[in-house]
Amino acid sequence: MSNSLKGIIFAFLGTLNKDGSPQVTPTWIGIVEDEGQELILINTARDRIKQKNVSRDPRVSISPVDEENPYSMITIKGRVVDQTTNGADEHIDKLAKRYLNAERYPAHSSNVKRIILKIKPEKSFYLPPRYIEYLEKIK
Numbered sequence: 001m002s003n004s005l006k007g008i009i010f011a012f013l014g015t016l017n018k019d020g021s022p023q024v025t026p027t028w029i030g031i032v033e034d035e036g037q038e039l040i041l042i043n044t045a046r047d048r049i050k051q052k053n054v055s056r057d058p059r060v061s062i063s064p065v066d067e068e069n070p071y072s073m074i075t076i077k078g079r080v081v082d083q084t085t086n087g088a089d090e091h092i093d094k095l096a097k098r099y100l101n102a103e104r105y106p107a108h109s110s111n112v113k114r115i116i117l118k119i120k121p122e123k124s125f126y127l128p129p130r131y132i133e134y135l136e137k138i139k
Helices: 049-056 088-100 131-139
Strands: 010-016 024-028 030-034 037-045 059-065 073-084 114-127
Touching: 010 049, 024 037, 024 049, 024 088, 030 088, 037 049, 037 059, 037 073, 037 088, 049 114, 088 114
Parallel strands: none
Antiparallel strands: 010 024, 010 059, 030 037, 037 114, 059 073, 073 114
């Protein structure tokens, strides 16, 4: 999984609202090895809708966008298995370095408590790059 999630990959995180309707958020992602298993990390602020949703129902769906070919398709279904504030500020700085080439996350605020959502992938689907011949023509 981690090879397909290297680089500057934006992902769409799907959670379930209280009424059962879907809620989708574009987000940065990271990966960590934990006890021999890869977990997907998403850093957010405490009490944002996605954090509230996964606190009530930990099921999520993640759809990363391949920067090399956006016509590839990856869908990951999983569960949030942990939420932690430990190291969350440092983690968002690390993501800011990767995604913005900034030493520090520019939107840090003393009014916002960062939290890391740790997601255990349970099922994934991958459709390899398509339409490559058309992408070459438009470059």
